[in-house]
Amino acid sequence: MTDSLATPIADNSEVVLHFDLKLADGSAAESTRVNDKPAKLVIGDGNLTDSFEACLLGLKVGDKKSFTLQPEDAFGMPNPDNFHHLERSKFNAEAPAEVGMILAFSQPDGSEMPGIVREVTGDSVTVDFNHPLAGQVITFNVEILSVN
Known part of the structure; x- marks a missing residue:
């Protein structure tokens, strides 16, 4: 039996996490903590950008990390x-x-x-009709709650 607390995030991992998303000016754009509803995602399912997923790879339960993505690595540039x-x-x-x-x-x-x-x-x-955060530099603060 593997210890799920020590399992690092990898391709196809199902991850539950809290995140705070901030703009370059420090204003909050979104947070799962507001309603205490963590996000659930699967690494490699195409719902997240490769750059965002790359920042999560290797993290384990309990890890907290902050990373900043340029527009082209986050929500893209306005079209x-x-x-x-x-x-x-x-x-x-x-x-x-x-x-x-x-x-x-x-x-x-x-x-x-x-x-x-x-x-x-x-x-x-x-x-x-661009994503509202297109063209923005985004800072993510994540806290990993579970990895399966």
Whole structure:
């Protein structure tokens, strides 16, 4: 029987961890500690960037680590093709065309995608469908809770 406390994170490891995600200015972007709901992930399943996974490899239960990723290694750089200009008439009181608003937009397949209103000029509304953290330098603070 192996001691799961001593098992290092490797490919295909199922990992439960707490993380805090901070922007370059020190502001908090996300934290699993707020609601005390740790994240669960599988190394190598494609849900995380290779750079993020590489930072976790070799860590064990109880380890705490902080690492900083450049935009291209975290959520990528903003893609100009993900900025769309929509008619102001497509917005209403429930979904206002106000700069900074994050709204859900229906996709042709029925799914929803979040977009951030970046600019409102006359009848044109510019919506950014890039990941909200695209282009940001991100610092992760992780605490490994379990490795299987």
